[in-house]
Amino acid sequence: MSAVPSPGAAEDLLAVSGANLYYGQSHILWDVDLAVRKGSCTCLMGRNGVGKTTLLKAIMGLLPLRSGQVRFGRDELAGRPAHLRARLGIGYVPQGREIFPQLTVLENLQVGLGIRAAGPAQVPERIFELFPILRQFLHRRGGDLSGGQQQQLAIGRALVLDPTLLILDEPNEGIQPNIVREIGDIIIRLNREAGLTVLLVEQKLPFARRLGTDFVVMEKGRAVARGAMDALTDEVVRQYLAV
Numbered sequence: 490m491s492a493v494p495s496p497g498a499a500e501d502l503l504a505v506s507g508a509n510l511y512y513g514q515s516h517i518l519w520d521v522d523l524a525v526r527k528g529s530c531t532c533l534m535g536r537n538g539v540g541k542t543t544l545l546k547a548i549m550g551l552l553p554l555r556s557g558q559v560r561f562g563r564d565e566l567a568g569r570p571a572h573l574r575a576r577l578g579i580g581y582v583p584q585g586r587e588i589f590p591q592l593t594v595l596e597n598l599q600v601g602l603g604i605r606a607a608g609p610a611q612v613p614e615r616i617f618e619l620f621p622i623l624r625q626f627l628h629r630r631g632g633d634l635s636g637g638q639q640q641q642l643a644i645g646r647a648l649v650l651d652p653t654l655l656i657l658d659e660p661n662e663g664i665q666p667n668i669v670r671e672i673g674d675i676i677i678r679l680n681r682e683a684g685l686t687v688l689l690v691e692q693k694l695p696f697a698r699r700l701g702t703d704f705v706v707m708e709k710g711r712a713v714a715r716g717a718m719d720a721l722t723d724e725v726v727r728q729y730l731a732v
């Protein structure tokens with residue numbers, strides 16, 4: 490079960506340890522440990538409501554931990570402001586994408602750059618190589634794009650600062666199967682060819698198996714199983730993932 494190193498090992502780009510989080514009186518995360526190996530595509534899995542999004546938000550500094558650590562490279566993140574993550578090299582694609590519908594594609598990408606009056610030259614060319622549709626629709630409003638195009642925009646926005654870790658929360662929610670395949674191809678390319686480390690919340694097993702090198706399963710606010718993706722057994726699937 491523990492084919493991946495324990496949290497805190499040197500080869501881990503991200504290591505969460507002993508994370509506890511409350512919403513008011515409700516104890517939501519219970520002593521969660523999560524390690525993301527450098528170069529891995531780690532899939533965070535589990536049924537609805539087990540705490541996956543909450544854990545990602547805690548990593549991103551959008552929700553405060555009651556206790557625990559979040560180490561990224563050599564930096565401790567817990568208790569430090571959310572905006573620091575982007576500067577240190579973490580890109581984040583939130584659940585539901587959260588693009589700005591009134592802003593153009595270009596303006597949405599510029600939000601990722603963290604500047605106001607930039608021209609198109611300042612959005613790195615490789616974003617448009619990955620997502621040609623974004624160049625084509627550069628001046629279209631974000632709200633006028635299809636779900637799949639909005640997801641490409643959200644991923645593009647997370648990549649503009651050239652992160653070393655990309656965190657995605659259910660990138661395939663509400664997206665047509667052919668676009669799911671395309672987004673999967675792009676994540677695989679980024680991970681395997683460009684060496685980007687990926688942490689991905691994914692509910693669908695075939696997608697997770699296709700992309701993932703490692704998995705972590707959560708159940709009721711705890712991390713209950715972890716390992717290399719090819720060691721994800723039917724028993725774990727039955728016990729924690731089957732609906």
Ligand SMILES: Nc1ncnc2c1ncn2[C@@H]1O[C@H](COP(=O)(O)OP(=O)(O)OP(=O)(O)O)[C@@H](O)[C@H]1O
Nearest residue numbers: 512515517535536537538539540541542543544584
């Ligand atoms: N703002 C909130 N206030 C109180 N409880 C919340 C809040 N957001 C989430 N919860 C609760 O925290 C628990 C974990 O939710 P979370 O969204 O992290 O789960 P998840 O595994 O990401 O689920 P899903 O796959 O449905 O997104 C759930 O019981 C949920 O009802």
